[in-house]
Amino acid sequence: MKNRWRILENKIFVRWLSIVSIITMILLLVFFLTLLISSWPAIKANGFGFLWGKTWDPVANRFGMLPFLVGTLITSFLSLLISAPFSIAAALFLGEYYPKGLIPNIFRNVIELLAAIPSVVYGFWGLYTVAPLVSKIEMKLHMPAPGVGIFTASIVLSIMLIPYSVSLIRQVISMTPVALKEAAYALGSTRAEVITKVIIPSNISGISAGFLLSLGRALGETMAVTILIGNSPEIPHNIFSPSYTMASVIANEFTEAVGNIYLSTLIEVGLLLFVVTTIINYIGRIIIKRVSY
Amino acid sequence: MTPYDIQGLQGRRIKNKIFTFFVWLLTFSCLAVVFVILFYIFEKGIGSLNWALFSQNPKPVGENGGGMLNAIVGSLMVVSIAAILAIPVGVSVGIYLAENRGRKLSDRVALAVDVLQGIPSIVIGIVIYIWIVKPTGKFSSVSGSIALAIMMLPPIIKNTEETLILIPTTLKEASLALGASYFRTTMKVMLPAGIGGIFSGCIIGIARIAGEVAPLLFTAFGNPALNFNVLKPVDTIPKVIFTYASSPYDDWHRIAWGGSVILVSFIILLNTIIKIFESRWKVQF
Numbered sequence: 296m297k298n299r300w301r302i303l304e305n306k307i308f309v310r311w312l313s314i315v316s317i318i319t320m321i322l323l324l325v326f327f328l329t330l331l332i333s334s335w336p337a338i339k340a341n342g343f344g345f346l347w348g349k350t351w352d353p354v355a356n357r358f359g360m361l362p363f364l365v366g367t368l369i370t371s372f373l374s375l376l377i378s379a380p381f382s383i384a385a386a387l388f389l390g391e392y393y394p395k396g397l398i399p400n401i402f403r404n405v406i407e408l409l410a411a412i413p414s415v416v417y418g419f420w421g422l423y424t425v426a427p428l429v430s431k432i433e434m435k436l437h438m439p440a441p442g443v444g445i446f447t448a449s450i451v452l453s454i455m456l457i458p459y460s461v462s463l464i465r466q467v468i469s470m471t472p473v474a475l476k477e478a479a480y481a482l483g484s485t486r487a488e489v490i491t492k493v494i495i496p497s498n499i500s501g502i503s504a505g506f507l508l509s510l511g512r513a514l515g516e517t518m519a520v521t522i523l524i525g526n527s528p529e530i531p532h533n534i535f536s537p538s539y540t541m542a543s544v545i546a547n548e549f550t551e552a553v554g555n556i557y558l559s560t561l562i563e564v565g566l567l568l569f570v571v572t573t574i575i576n577y578i579g580r581i582i583i584k585r586v587s588y
Numbered sequence: 589m590t591p592y593d594i595q596g597l598q599g600r601r602i603k604n605k606i607f608t609f610f611v612w613l614l615t616f617s618c619l620a621v622v623f624v625i626l627f628y629i630f631e632k633g634i635g636s637l638n639w640a641l642f643s644q645n646p647k648p649v650g651e652n653g654g655g656m657l658n659a660i661v662g663s664l665m666v667v668s669i670a671a672i673l674a675i676p677v678g679v680s681v682g683i684y685l686a687e688n689r690g691r692k693l694s695d696r697v698a699l700a701v702d703v704l705q706g707i708p709s710i711v712i713g714i715v716i717y718i719w720i721v722k723p724t725g726k727f728s729s730v731s732g733s734i735a736l737a738i739m740m741l742p743p744i745i746k747n748t749e750e751t752l753i754l755i756p757t758t759l760k761e762a763s764l765a766l767g768a769s770y771f772r773t774t775m776k777v778m779l780p781a782g783i784g785g786i787f788s789g790c791i792i793g794i795a796r797i798a799g800e801v802a803p804l805l806f807t808a809f810g811n812p813a814l815n816f817n818v819l820k821p822v823d824t825i826p827k828v829i830f831t832y833a834s835s836p837y838d839d840w841h842r843i844a845w846g847g848s849v850i851l852v853s854f855i856i857l858l859n860t861i862i863k864i865f866e867s868r869w870k871v872q873f
Contacts, residue, residue, distance in 0.1 A: 301769050308771040315677050316684040316693075319741065320700045326707070326715050333718050384614030392611065402615070404863065405622050411855045412625065413799020415826045416848045419833040420625055423632070454625070457618055485600050487607035508706065515708020517802040518826075522833060542710050542802070549714070549806050565714045569707065576706035580699060 323573065330566040337559035345563070351528040351544075353552070358560045360567075362528045366538035370445055370520060371513035373534065374452035375506060381453075382460040382509075383502075387490060389461070390468035403465075410458040418522030421451035426523065433535055441525060444537045448523040452513055460509040467501030467586060468494060504582035511575035515568060517542040541568050626852070633849030636842045641850075646812050646828075652839045656847055658814045662822030666729055666808055667798055669818065670736035675790050678741045682748025682786070683774060689753065698749075705742035712738055713803035721807060727821040732808025736800060740793035747789025751782035788865040795858040799851055801826040825851050 341348075341358050348359015385406060393399040412420075422443070429450075430442030471494050479489045495502065525537020526547060541564050552558040640655045647654030681697065688694040716735040721727055755778060763773040779786065801824070809821035810831065825847045832844035 301772070305769040305771040308774070312680050312684040312687075315680045316697045319677075319681050319704075319745070320693075320697045322738070323700055323703060323707075326711070329715050329718050330711070381614050381618050384611045385618045387611050388615040392608075402619060405619055408622050408626070408856065408859070409618075411795065411859050412629075412852055413801075413826055413855070415799065415801050415830045415833070416629065416852060417625075419829060419844060419848060420628060422833060424628060454621055457621075461618075485604035487604040488600070490607070511706045515706075515710065517708065517710045518830060522830070542708055545710055545714065546802060546805055549717075550809070562714055562718070565711050569711045572706055572708055572711075573703055576703045577699070579706075580702040584699075 326569060327566075327573075330562055330569055334559050334563035334566050337556055337563045340556050341560060341563070345560075349530060353548070353554075353557050356554070356556060358556075360541070360564060362530050363539050363541045363544050363564065365530055366445065366524065367514060367540040367542070369531065369534065370449050370452065370524065370538070370540055371510055373445065373449035374456060374513050375510055377449060378453035378456045378460060378509070379506065382457055382464060382505075385457070385461045386464035386468055387494075390465040391471075391490065391494060394469055406461055407458050409454065414455065414516060414518040415522070417451050417455055418519035421447060421519065421523050425450050429535070436535075438535060441537060443523050443525040444535050445524065445531055446534045448520045448538075448540075449534075451519050451523055452516055455516065455519060456509045456513060459512055460505050463505035463508060463583070464502055467498050467505060467583075470501075470587065471498060498586070500582055501586040504579045504586070507575055507582075508579040511572045511579065514575070515542055515572050517546050521546045541565075629845070629848050629852055633845035633847075636846035637849060638846075641843065641846045645814055646843075649837070654843070656823075656825065656828050656843060658812065659823040659825045659828040659847065660850070661814060661816070662729065662808070662811070663798070663824040663826075665816070665818065665822060666732045666736065666804070666824055667794060669730060669733035670740060670797060671790065671794055673733060674737035674740035674744060674793060677737075678744030678789070678793070679748050679779075679786060681741070682745045682789075683752060683778070685745065685749040686752035701742050701745050704738075708802070709735075709739055709800055710802040710805075713806055716803065717806040726819075727807060727809035728819045729808050729815070729822040730818040732804045732822075732824070733818075735803035735807050736797040739797050739800065739803065740790075743792040743796060744786075744789045747792065748782070748786050751785025751789075752778060754785075755781045784865050784868070788862045791858050791862050791865070795855050795862070798855055798858070799826050801830050 337345075337358070340356075345358060345360055346364070347361050348357070349361050350357050350359050351362060352358075389399055389403050389406075426442035426447050429444070429447045430440040433440035433442070475493055475497060476489055479493045484492070520540050521543035524540060524543055526539055526543065527537040528539050528544070529536075531538040545561050545565055545568075549558070549561050552561055640653060642655060642660065643657055644653070644655035645658050646656065681701070685694050685698055712735050716731050716738075720731040720734065724731075759777060759781060760773055763777045764770070768776070804824055804827055808824060808827070810823045810827055811821045812823065815822050829844045829847045829851070832840035832847075835841075
């Protein structure tokens with residue numbers, strides 16, 4: 296009797312393991328279908344013009360998401376650009392110059408602390424510190440000086456990306472074959488030359504994948520950006536303009552959306568965000584996997 | 589030009605020095621930023637930590653004082669239910685991946701988990717809204733927990749898998765040879781041997797979701813009153829920080845700084861626990 300129970304529990308266990316794994320695997324597909332079905336009314340109503348429509352006027356049921364698209368892209372790429380030198384330097388410091396030892400270990404943990412600060416706290420901190428600084432710069436440039444806008448959001452976002460991209464790039468860099476580096480040293484290269492001519496070129500795909508994954512993160516980052524971007528649904532004039540991103544328009548308007556089409560349109564924005572980040576993460580992960588073996 | 593200065597050796601040396609200098613400079617500015625931010629948060633927030641913050645509910649708009657008891661309770665409730673939901677599933681998927689390495693299906697599951705980790709949290713919030721909040725017609729704490737549970741899965745799965753594959757197969761074979769079933773072997777041999785790594789995966793997951801607001805905006809929503817019912821909306825600490833930070837009231841900002849300190853200290857504490865676990869309980873054979 297006891298034996299039979301044990302055989303049964305074993306069978307149930309094995310079944311359970313494969314069922315939950317398969318559910319986890321198709322979760323992304325289910326997400327996609329859920330978003331697609333719920334945004335279908337909006338897709339039908341808005342048509343393709345939705346992507347390049349310039350006006351966002353929920354009251355008149357006119358929805359164009361170009362302002363959000365532009366805002367999201369500028370903010371993400373700008374933050375990636377600002378954080379790139381810092382991430383590469385820190386990754387080189389921890390992966391190449393000082394890969395082992397107590398002090399580098401402490402440094403690594405300190406940089407990882409940046410990942411411990413929640414997004415909303417970053418936003419709040421940026422509102423108190425970065426926004427006034429940016430406002431001063433704007434005054435010097437004789438522009439309207441609200442302090443919040445694309446530039447402020449990008450600076451704070453770039454800080455948030457650092458721990459993420461440092462850890463990815465450091466892993467890639469530290470896997471450079473020693474023979475390759477030693478060959479370059481034996482030819483008389485300086486360390487800077489080994490780094491710029493051997494380590495970085497030979498890991499370029501892994502490093503790009505690291506930045507790609509960071510970009511995916513920047514695109515979907517919501518709370519800090521919502522606090523700092525200024526929330527203005529217009530095409531930005533320059534990098535100081537207040538703007539809006541796809542994630543922050545969802546965060547701000549979702550619970551207040553009246554009418555089916557409005558809500559469904561916001562879900563459509565979410566669908567687009569989902570598709571883009573899924574593709575970016577898929578490509579990034581495939582590259583990372585390929586370079587790590 | 590000395591005979592030793594072949595191909596501008598001097599210039600190359602200087603370039604090397606400059607390069608090294610910039611690597612140091614940029615690395616140290618990253619470290620400086622960490623201290624600047626943490627110092628600012630603690631400097632602003634320590635002053636607002638008082639008994640009222642932990643023991644009182646928010647006061648109505650315009651009145652000074654009050655606390656965030658409702659949000660502290662709400663955060664604990666939402667996060668612990670998310671952990672209860674996510675840990676069994678995450679550990680199971682991790683076991684599956686560790687046991688079926690190299691198979692096509694498990695490779696696909698692993699890739700899906702990696703991609704899931706990069707999905708913006710706000711999108712997960714929308715999906716849960718469509719699944720649970722819309723059909724039931726009301727915001728609820730448990731729907732927020734489900735959204736957060738999905739976000740917790742990737743770190744738990746990764747850590748469980750990576751820990752279990754380090755355990756020598758001889759250990760498993762010994763147990764199977766004694767006649768223990770696969771289930772018993774996993775429960776009594778494999779999981780206890782890898783408990784350190786699995787536990788730290790769970791803590792990483794909790795640290796990842798403790799400060800999340802985006803998926804809670806349209807699921808757990810917010811509630812200025814103290815609530816213990818999982819079927820009703822609740823406030824959470826990060827949600828309160830968001831609401832208060834966007835408000836013009838100084839006293840609300842003060843409370844938000846207090847909340848930030850509580851939240852950041854909690855997450856740093858979790859990170860420290862992970863570090864201790866990783867160094868002490870690491871699977872070593």
